[in-house]
Every structure is written in structure tokens, then in C-alpha cells.
Amino acid sequence: xxxxxxxxxxxxxxxxxxxxxxxxxxxxxxxxxxxxxxxxxxxxxxxxxxxxxxxxxxxxxxxxxxxxxxxxxxxxxxxxxxxxxxxxxxxxxxxxxxxxxxxxxxxxxxxxx
Amino acid sequence: xxxxxxxxxxxxxxxxxxxxxxxxxxxxxxxxxxxxxxxxxxxxxxxxxxxxxxxxxxxxxxxxxxxxxxxxxxxxxxxxxxxxxxxxxxxxxxxxxxxxxxxxxxxxxxxxx
DNA sequence: CAAAGATACATAAGAAACAGATGCATTGAA
DNA sequence: TTCAATGCATCTGTTTCTTATGTATCTTTG
Numbered sequence: 001x002x003x004x005x006x007x008x009x010x011x012x013x014x015x016x017x018x019x020x021x022x023x024x025x026x027x028x029x030x031x032x033x034x035x036x037x038x039x040x041x042x043x044x045x046x047x048x049x050x051x052x053x054x055x056x057x058x059x060x061x062x063x064x065x066x067x068x069x070x071x072x073x074x075x076x077x078x079x080x081x082x083x084x085x086x087x088x089x090x091x092x093x094x095x096x097x098x099x100x101x102x103x104x105x106x107x108x109x110x111x112x113x
Numbered sequence: 114x115x116x117x118x119x120x121x122x123x124x125x126x127x128x129x130x131x132x133x134x135x136x137x138x139x140x141x142x143x144x145x146x147x148x149x150x151x152x153x154x155x156x157x158x159x160x161x162x163x164x165x166x167x168x169x170x171x172x173x174x175x176x177x178x179x180x181x182x183x184x185x186x187x188x189x190x191x192x193x194x195x196x197x198x199x200x201x202x203x204x205x206x207x208x209x210x211x212x213x214x215x216x217x218x219x220x221x222x223x224x225x226x
Numbered sequence: 227c228a229a230a231g232a233t234a235c236a237t238a239a240g241a242a243a244c245a246g247a248t249g250c251a252t253t254g255a256a
Numbered sequence: 257t258t259c260a261a262t263g264c265a266t267c268t269g270t271t272t273c274t275t276a277t278g279t280a281t282c283t284t285t286g
Binding site: 119 | 261262263264266267272
């Protein structure tokens with residue numbers, strides 16, 4: 001099962017920020033693969049969605065980049081800036097709050113692992 | 114606190130369907146007020162978002178409508194069609210699944226009421 | 227060794243969904 | 257009687273994503 005794209009809208013930026021918080025340095029393709037793995041293929045970030053998002057995060061000063069080469073192949077590594085770190089906490093907290101509201105609104109029981 | 118609009122994107126249709134499942138008959142303005150109440154003002158559905166959504170649900174055959182008058186004031190009541198009822202279950206289940214995935218991905222602790 | 231698939235970046239055109247503004251009309255309260 | 261609330265609706269952005277395309281390198285497999 002893959003979630004309808006509607007559902008994923010609006011969470012992409014938060015997901016990317018959270019991954020960077022946990023991993024300190026990641027490149028674009030790595031992010032798509034990591035999300036695919038972690039969600040058992042249920043969330044598949046397309047490149048057309050990811051790269052523009054990363055560029056916006058960079059423009060907004062939330063991430064910094066370093067271009068590195070693995071042989072001739074370029075990789076653009078992204079890291080959270082200090083501003084990005086605090087923004088990440090904000091975003092994740094807001095999403096947590098939102099999810100509690102949605103649980104209440106939709107009377108949903110989530111797993112309590 | 115009001116959630117960033119990004120976050121709410123994609124959940125509006127599910128929220129409306131769920132409300133109609135619980136209340137059998139509602140009109141547009143009533144829906145906006147109920148959501149506002151239930152979420153303690155954290156989710157405020159604008160009319161520019163709601164009415165197009167309701168019209169799409171009607172076009173898709175998920176809801177039926179009845180126009181009624183309270184004095185001279187028109188109210189357009191929306192009810193779930195049989196198709197709408199099963200679609201609602203699908204949507205709510207998908208959202209519950211999605212929320213569990215996001216909890217895992219973002220390592221979020223939600224309230225276990 | 228050639229071809230195909232995976233890795234890695236990126237952009238561009240269009241669709242979808244919502245925000246914000248506006249409009250009209252009725253009703254109730256100050 | 258005037259303002260806020262109720263109730264419908266549409267329209268013009270804007271944002272965000274989808275789908276397609278483009279370029280290039282590396283790896284695996286027949």
C-alpha cells in the first residue's frame with residue numbers, strides 16, 4: 001500500500017528536517033531511499049518533489065550544503081544549520097500536536113508501542 | 114495556536130467525510146463551526162476551501178444534498194451516500210495507518226488517552 | 227563487453243488544493 | 257440601525273506536488 005499523495009502533502013519538509021536531525025549529513029538520493037526503507041515502501045519521495053524542497057530549505061537558511069565527489073560522481077550533502085535545528089523541533093512538535101488533534105477528531109486508535 | 118496550512122492540506126476531505134459519518138446531515142457553515150469547536154480553534158476551515166471540497170464530494174457521488182429553508186435562509190444539507198460511507202472508512206483507515214507511520218518516522222509520542 | 231538498471235543531480239510544465247478576498251443576502255443583537 | 261453572525265458561493269493567486277524529461281556515472285549481469 002502506498003499512501004495517497006494528498007495525505008503526504010505538507011509533511012515532506014518535516015520528514016526531511018527530521019532525517020537530517022538524526023543523521024547530521026545526508027544527500028538527496030540517500031534521503032529518498034531512507035524514507036522508502038523506514039516506511040516499508042509506503043512513502044516514496046519523488047525526485048521532482050525532493051530537490052525543489054531541499055533548495056527551498058537552503059534558500060531559507062535551514063540547511064547548508066557541501067558538494068563532494070565519490071570518484072567522478074557528485075554528491076550534495078545537506079546538514080541542518082542552527083536555525084534549521086530549532087525549526088525542526090518546532091515542526092515536529094507541531095506535527096505531534098496536529099496528530100493528537102486528528103486522533104481526537106477522527107476517533108482513531110493508534111498503536112501504543 | 115493554529116496549525117500551518119501546509120499541515121492541514123490533504124486531510125480536509127477526510128475530516129468532512131468523518132463528520133458526516135457521525136452526524137448524518139450537516140450544512141457547510143455548520144461543518145466549519147463544528148471543526149473549530151472540536152479542535153479548540155486549532156483547525157479553522159475557510160469557506161474558500163470547504164465549498165469547493167463539498168462540491169467535489171458531490172460530483173464524485175460520495176455525498177447527496179438537500180436544500181432546505183429556515184425562514185428565508187437557505188441551508189444545503191449534505192449526507193453520505195452508500196459509496197461515501199465505504200469511502201469514509203477507507204480514508205479514515207488510511208489516515209490511521211499513515212499516522213502510525215509518521216509516529217515511527219518522526220519518533221513522536223502521542224497521547225494515549 | 228554491452229546493455230540494463232541503479233545511482234545522482236536537476237528542471238520544467240501542469241495539476242491539485244488551499245488561502246484570501248470578495249460578493250450577496252438574511253438574521254439577530256446592541 | 258448598524259454591526260456581527262449566519263449561510264451560500266466564486267475567483268485569483270500561490271504553494272506544493274506529479275509526471276516527464278534530461279544528463280551523467282557506476283555496477284551488475286548475461
